[in-house]
Amino acid sequence: MPRLNFANILLPEGWSRNVTVEIDAGGMIEDVKPDMTISAFDGRVAVPGMANLHSHAFQRAMAGFGEWRGAASDDSFWTWRDVMYRFLERLDPGHVQAIASQLYIEMIEAGFTAVGEFHYLHHQPDGTPYDNFAEMAERIFSASQTTGIGLTLLPVYYDYGGFGAAPVGGAQKRFANDPERFLRLRDDCRALVRDCPRTVVGAAPHSLRAVTPDSLAQMVSECTGGPLHIHVAEQVREVDECRAALGTTPVDWLLEHHQLDESWCLIHATHMTDHETARLAASGAVAGLCPITEANLGDGIFNGVSFHEAGGHFGIGSDSNVRIDVAEELRSLEYSQRLRDRARNRISASGSANGRSLHDAAARGGARALAQPMGRIAPGHWCDLVSLNENHPSLAGKSNDDWLNSWIFSGDKNCVDDVWISGRHIVRGGQHVAREASANEFRKTMDALRA
Ligand code: NGQ
Ligand code: ZN
Numbered sequence: 001m002p003r004l005n006f007a008n009i010l011l012p013e014g015w016s017r018n019v020t021v022e023i024d025a026g027g028m029i030e031d032v033k034p035d036m037t038i039s040a041f042d043g044r045v046a047v048p049g050m051a052n053l054h055s056h057a058f059q060r061a062m063a064g065f066g067e068w069r070g071a072a073s074d075d076s077f078w079t080w081r082d083v084m085y086r087f088l089e090r091l092d093p094g095h096v097q098a099i100a101s102q103l104y105i106e107m108i109e110a111g112f113t114a115v116g117e118f119h120y121l122h123h124q125p126d127g128t129p130y131d132n133f134a135e136m137a138e139r140i141f142s143a144s145q146t147t148g149i150g151l152t153l154l155p156v157y158y159d160y161g162g163f164g165a166a167p168v169g170g171a172q173k174r175f176a177n178d179p180e181r182f183l184r185l186r187d188d189c190r191a192l193v194r195d196c197p198r199t200v201v202g203a204a205p206h207s208l209r210a211v212t213p214d215s216l217a218q219m220v221s222e223c224t225g226g227p228l229h230i231h232v233a234e235q236v237r238e239v240d241e242c243r244a245a246l247g248t249t250p251v252d253w254l255l256e257h258h259q260l261d262e263s264w265c266l267i268h269a270t271h272m273t274d275h276e277t278a279r280l281a282a283s284g285a286v287a288g289l290c291p292i293t294e295a296n297l298g299d300g301i302f303n304g305v306s307f308h309e310a311g312g313h314f315g316i317g318s319d320s321n322v323r324i325d326v327a328e329e330l331r332s333l334e335y336s337q338r339l340r341d342r343a344r345n346r347i348s349a350s351g352s353a354n355g356r357s358l359h360d361a362a363a364r365g366g367a368r369a370l371a372q373p374m375g376r377i378a379p380g381h382w383c384d385l386v387s388l389n390e391n392h393p394s395l396a397g398k399s400n401d402d403w404l405n406s407w408i409f410s411g412d413k414n415c416v417d418d419v420w421i422s423g424r425h426i427v428r429g430g431q432h433v434a435r436e437a438s439a440n441e442f443r444k445t446m447d448a449l450r451a
Helices: 058-062 077-088 093-110 135-147 172-175 179-192 213-222 236-246 250-259 274-283 291-296 303-309 326-341 354-370 401-412 433-450
Strands: 004-012 014-023 029-033 043-048 050-057 112-119 150-157 200-201 228-232 264-268 286-289 315-316 386-387 416-421 424-428
Touching: 004 386, 043 274, 050 093, 050 264, 050 286, 050 315, 050 354, 050 416, 058 093, 058 264, 058 433, 077 424, 093 416, 093 424, 093 433, 112 135, 112 354, 112 416, 135 150, 135 179, 135 315, 150 179, 150 354, 172 401, 179 200, 179 250, 179 433, 228 236, 228 250, 236 250, 250 274, 274 303, 286 354, 291 326, 326 354, 326 401, 354 401
Parallel strands: 004 043, 050 112, 112 150, 150 200, 228 264, 264 286, 286 315
Antiparallel strands: 004 014, 014 029, 043 386, 386 416, 416 424
């Protein structure tokens, strides 16, 4: 039986020494044995792989293009969205596959071992489906297969251009499906991944803006047994429009009209009242936080301290993929709370290590959101391991929870040494095995996309 040996490893019960991890033929952890006599180590400091619960892969290729201040000086989420819409008009399936492959390699090198791809770029630029209806989803799946990242594929149901069943316009035609077509796409996705146990298919109504109450209810009733993700309450304008259209705020509306539970992941949930925060925490649903993107887009600050204290589950996602870094996502989340509260060590119980708390919570919440057994180094979970370089200047001289505190608050992806996904050794010395080939394809794609 394949096995890996670590000098130090973070188990659910805490840090352990001289641990052998035994892996079954499918890539799951079969047994974990501490205090062994070990002659050669595969890594010095091992922690669980992190789930990246929210990605729009194609947006990786426009990172930077949204950083121009417009003439009207009213740059916002909505003007960024216009830039994004103009960018995506030029993308074809080959581009999307090359971008996703490069992105997933960067994710793995950073310590993410599975991704929730919130996939909505379905059709040709004029809205006509590709001959192969699931063409774009296949490209995403292929990118996950060639890079080795675990995938929770979330085909998106996007039917309307705004509240009140406004028709989709312009670039949105590439996203649009009625419920019947959406369900066909979801069936195609399920058929595509049938032989791949590391891929989960869920469903994602894009936002309350892009559906109607009836079509959402229909979709939710048809899509049982998998994760359900939805964007919610990210922008104040969206909250105001929701109040006007549906009579209440988005999170409250969902709590009233749907049975929110652990199968749901609410992406952003930035603008919530204290009452919504407490109810969402009690529901078991995951808050899908995307701290770097939320800062980049000027969304606002999540109610992280109250949500965490109320026992809420959260995970992290890289969303617009403007930066790919586990440590930076967690640090950005914590810093948003510190800046608001003018205080330190916020998302952490008293007496506990802040970096460790953030990492533990996001690993557990992310696993729940992706419906993948991961985020714990324990039997019955995928053997997803990240080993940190104890000689990196940020980590030297540290131990145990100080490794996590230091990685998250003073380090970055350069602290990541090796990564195993489903037991496969994919990153060695910080480099993904397919890094060069992918980077060349990606550069060619970026040249082809040059306006
Ligand atoms: C998205 N991204 O679907 O890519 C959205 C922008 C929208 C974020 N919300 C488009 N961060 O919300 O309509
Ligand atoms: Zn998103």
